[in-house]
Amino acid sequence: MKISESPQFSVEDVINQSGFGRYQYRMLFVCGLAWSTMAIQVCLMTFLKPEIVTEWDLSDAAIGTVEALFFTGMLLGAFLWGCISDRYGRRVGYLGAVSVAGIFGLCTTFSQSIEVFAFLRFVTGIGIGGESIPFTLLAEFSPKYSRAKLLLVNLIFWPIGILFGIGIAWTILPSLGWRWFLIFSAIPICLNIFLLLIIPESPRFLLLKCKFEKAEKILHNIVEENRGQYPKGTLIREKEIQNGSIQDLLRIEFRRTTLILWFIWFSVTFGYFGIIFITPRFFDHSDIYLVTFITTISEIPGFLLPLVFVDRIGRKNGMLLFFVMFGCFCLSLIDVFQIPTYKIGSIICIFGARLFIAGCFGIVYLYTTEVYPTLIRATGLGTTLVWSRLGGALATFTAHTIRSSVVMILFATLAFSSAFCCHLLEIETRGMDLKDELTQDDDVQRSSQASIEMKRFQQL
Incomplete structure (x- = not known):
C-alpha cells in the first residue's frame, strides 16, 4: 500500500491564508512610526537654514554643501544597511539604522561650528539611509492581495512626519531656538528604538538561513493573532543559500x-x-x-x-x-x-x-x-x-x-x-x-545567455 506524502506549503501560502489582520496593523504602526521620525530629519534643514545662516554667517553654497553631505550619508547608508539586512537580517539592519540616526541626530544639537554640524548631519544621514528596511520588512509580512494597499498606506506616515516637523519648527524655533528644535526632532527616533524591539525577523529571511523553527514560530504567531488557520502539511525547507x-x-x-x-x-x-x-x-x-x-x-x-x-x-x-x-x-x-x-x-x-x-x-x-x-x-x-x-x-x-x-x-x-x-x-x-530566491531556471537562463555571449565573442 502506497503511503501518500504530506502536503507542503510555503511562507507565501501561510501569509496569504492568514489574511490581513491585527498582526499587519501592528507592523504597519511600528514601521510607519519609524518612517515618520526619519522624515522629520530629512526635511528639517528647510526650517534650520535661516537660523544657522545667522549663527555662522553662511553662504547659499555652504548651506547646499551641508545638505549635500546629509544626502551623501543617506547614499552610503542605503547601500550599507541594505547589505547588512540581506546578510544578518531585516531586524538587525533596522535597529542599527534607527540607532545611528537617533544618537547622532541628538549629538548635532551640541555643534559649536559648521564643520562639526556638517559632519554630524552626514553621520545622521547614514542612519536615515536605512529608511527602506521597514518597507521591505512590511512587504514580506503582507498577503499578496493586500500588499499594494498596505505598503502605500505605510508611505502616508512620511508626510505625517514632515507635518509633525513643521509643527515643532512653528512652535519651538521662534521661542527656544534651533538647538532645542534639533532635540525635539531627534527624540522621536530615539523613542522609536524601543518600539522596534517588538518587531520580529522576517520568516522569509529565516527560512533562507535554515532557521526553520524560528520561522515556523513566527508564522504560527501570525496565524494565531489574525485568527486564521495554519495550513496542513509541512513547511517547504530549502537548503541554506549563499547570500x-x-x-x-x-x-x-x-x-x-x-x-x-x-x-x-x-x-x-x-x-x-x-x-x-x-x-x-x-x-x-x-x-x-x-x-x-x-x-x-x-x-x-x-x-x-x-x-x-x-x-x-x-x-x-x-x-x-x-x-x-x-x-x-x-x-x-x-x-x-x-x-x-x-x-x-x-x-x-x-x-x-x-x-x-x-x-x-x-x-x-x-x-x-x-x-x-x-x-x-x-x-x-x-x-x-x-x-x-x-x-x-x-x-x-x-x-x-x-x-x-x-x-x-x-x-x-x-x-x-x-x-x-x-x-x-x-x-x-x-x-x-514574492519570490524568495534566485530560481534554478534563472541560473539556466544566465548560463545559456553567457554561452551565447561567449560564442559571439569567439566569432569576433
Missing part, C-alpha cells in the same frame, strides 16, 4: 530592470526633494511655514491616489501616468506662463507637483520591493536608493543656485524621460507572488 550580492542584480533576468530602476529612482528623488527645496524661492520667508504645511498635505492624497487603480492598470502604467502629470505641473511654474507671479497660483501648482511626485515615489517603492526576490530584495532596494540619494544631493545645489524656470524645465525633462523608461520595464509585478 545575494550586487552582481545578482545585474544577472540577465534583472539587468535591464535594475539599470532602468536606477535612473527612475534618481529622477523621482531629484524631483521630489527638488520641488521641496525650491518652494521657498516662490514665497516670502514669513509665509514659508504655512505654504510648506499646505503643500506637504498634498502628499497624503498623493500616496492614497494609487490605491484606486494601481491593482487595475498595473505598477508600470501607474508610474508612467504620475511622472507625466508631475512634469506638466512643473512646466506650469516656469516664468513664461506668469503663474509664479500669483501666490495662490504657485501654491496650486506646487501642491499638484508634490501630489503626483509623491504618488510616483510610492509606486516606484512598491514595484522595486516586489520585483526582486527575498535573497536580494534589501540589497536591490538599497542600491536603487544609492542613486536616489545622489539625486537628492544634486537637487539641493540645483534648487539653491539655478534659475527657478530652468530648474522646472529640468524636472519636467527628467520626468518625461522616466515615463518613457517605465514603458521599457519588462516585468509587471501586479498580482505576482
